[in-house]
Amino acid sequence: xxxxxxxxxxxxxxxxxxxxxxxxxxxxxxxxxxxxxxxxxxxxxxxxxxxxxxxxxxxxxxxxxxxxxxxxxxxxxxxxxxxxxxx
Numbered sequence: 001x002x003x004x005x006x007x008x009x010x011x012x013x014x015x016x017x018x019x020x021x022x023x024x025x026x027x028x029x030x031x032x033x034x035x036x037x038x039x040x041x042x043x044x045x046x047x048x049x050x051x052x053x054x055x056x057x058x059x060x061x062x063x064x065x066x067x068x069x070x071x072x073x074x075x076x077x078x079x080x081x082x083x084x085x086x087x
Contacts, residue, residue, distance in 0.1 A: 009040040 013025055015032035022028065024040055041054065
C-alpha cells in the first residue's frame with residue numbers, strides 16, 4: 001500500500017514528558033497507558049480540511065475480542081464493541 005507515492009509508517013507510539021519531542025509517533029507520557037499503534041499514511045497539506053478515509057475491511061483476524069464493556073459518566077453513556085463487533 002502506498003499513499004501519495006510514500007510508503008506508510010506503522011509503529012508503536014513513544015511517550016515522553018518532553019513536549020519538544022511530541023509528534024505523530026510521540027505523545028505526552030501521561031497517555032502511556034494507551035499503548036497506541038499508529039498507521040501514518042501520506043501527508044496532508046495545511047490547506048486540506050476534508051478527512052481522509054481508508055477502507056480496510058474487517059480486522060477480526062487481528063483483533064482480540066472481549067466481552068461488552070460499558071463506561072458511564074454522569075448522564076452520558078458509551079458502549080464499546082462487543083464480541084460480535086456491534087456497538
